């Protein structure tokens with residue numbers, strides 16, 4: 029009896045000391061973990077710069093697109109002392125130029141099927157890719173419900189044999205989603221129903237359609253949400269800060285040189301590990317580290333058009349699985365507009381790619397075949413082009429057949445870890461896998477302090493409800509479209525925005541829900557430092573309407589000049605930069 033008691037006591041003491049040892053190891057090895065203050069999130073670029081030289085980081089992440097931001101959030105919530113540096117603005121490259129769908133990839137499903145039927149081969153990797161992405165689309169919707177929602181997509185079918193083909197395929201898509209990724213089930217819709225409810229669709233030869241579900245989101249706003257959440261959890265994030273070199277001891281990377289692209293000053297930052305998350309530019313950084321490594325990225329560019337909302341179905345997207353040249357085409361309702369996009373084709377990797385009139389003409393021609401009312405160049409309100417990082421054999425010509433999965437690659441000599449490929453939908457698991465690798469390199473077992481992002485609500489998203497817009501309407505006397513918009517984009521932070529700038533609640537532009545307070549908020553709470561930061565990625569006017577953007581450009585420039593203390597010359601330069609980037613000269 030007595031020895032039993034002593035044994036129990038010993039076990040308790042042993043257990044407690046193990047927990048204590050681990051928690052000590054946790055805090056001493058992993059830097060600081062700050063409890064989240066998700067409704068007070070603010071990115072203070074200048075304060076972050078001030079702290080830069082002071083200590084060594086556990087991880088420096090290069091690149092502030094979806095891959096880098098997802099990794100920063102994963103790292104900081106696991107307790108790693110984390111710095112992220114972005115050469116331009118958060119999501120200023122590919123991550124603000126996507127189709128804005130959260131998807132498992134119906135096209136990959138078709139590839140899986142074709143391989144099974146023609147080569148009798150089950151491609152487990154492709155299956156895992158689809159299943160994981162289906163789960164992640166639901167995770168994003170749950171963690172940022174204000175910025176991501178389910179979207180019905182209708183595939184019109186113009187030949188009888190294709191009816192069972194697409195119906196069965198999309199049923200399998202539902203099945204692969206399982207419980208974790210489940211959205212409403214797909215269903216068949218007759219040609220008569222389509223004609224009755226969706227007169228926008230060309231009914232010539234229409235046999236019917238299949239409706240299935242994916243997610244839709246606001247890409248650059250999700251990026252800002254990730255950035256704020258990472259900061260609220262202790263990470264240091266810098267936009268307009270380019271990595272211009274690596275610090276090495278022997279062959280090993282022990283830090284980075286960061287150039288403040290605004291002041292021109294260069295800082296040396298010590299770090300135990302460095303993660304290259306520069307998307308399409310990943311090879312540049314890999315070869316800056318080691319010029320002998322072979323390239324692994326192929327670029328694939330894709331263009332999108334924005335039109336007034338009448339061209340889309342009010343509550344569903346249209347997906348054309350095969351255009352005349354075998355591409356997938358989307359016509360989606362998005363943020364009160366119509367978004368048209370197609371899959372990408374092989375291209376060079378360039379910064380800020382331009383959209384050509386040929387790209388625009390191609391989309392107009394293809395889409396017009398599927399709409400009852402053909403579209404014209406005059407209907408196009410905005411457009412942009414983005415470059416997808418495909419991890420692949422650069423000599424291949426067909427980008428559609430190349431791997432869409434993410435890749436984590438480590439240079440054994442220098443220790444540089446590269447995360448690239450993948451897609452927006454899977455940013456969270458990409459971050460988790462990359463930080464697992466970072467932990468291993470730090471000599472820590474990733475299983476001991478595993479990822480915490482699966483159920484982590486993003487800044488402002490906790491307790492969000494669509495109906496909260498009514499409170500904003502009543503309290504601030506706002507029109508419903510503005511209240512709905514502010515509630516979705518800023519969620520729990522909308523009141524803070526409205527209270528902080530009570531004199532700036534007016535609309536920036538007729539017919540669009542943006543208000544002037546957002547420009548100030550972008551500068552002081554969301555680290556916007558240029559006109560393009562404000563108008564392309566915070567307030568998304570440039571994405572929606574180039575003419576309106578041109579109209580407000582000078583006024584936005586003047587506000588920024590005053591708030592940021594710019595000289596006349598700086599204002600002129602930034603206005604010019606915006607005109608070039610927005611293609612509105």
Ligand SMILES: Cc1cc2nc3c(=O)[nH]c(=O)nc-3n(C[C@H](O)[C@H](O)[C@H](O)COP(=O)(O)OP(=O)(O)OC[C@H]3O[C@@H](n4cnc5c(N)ncnc54)[C@H](O)[C@@H]3O)c2cc1C
Pocket residue numbers: 090091092093094095096113114115116117118119120121122123124125126127128129130131269270271272305306307308309313328329330331372414415416417448449450451452453454
């Ligand atoms: C046309 C198109 C449509 C797409 N549609 C979808 C979709 O509907 N759904 C989906 O899930 N995915 C979609 N994607 C894919 C998705 O957008 C990308 O996979 C994702 O945005 C890539 O993010 P990233 O962080 O890897 O790269 P990026 O967003 O390009 O980020 C890399 C960042 O690194 C920075 N950088 C480069 N060099 C340096 C340096 N030296 N120092 C510091 N920073 C540096 C760059 O400025 C850039 O901001 C689409 C892609 C394209 C092109």
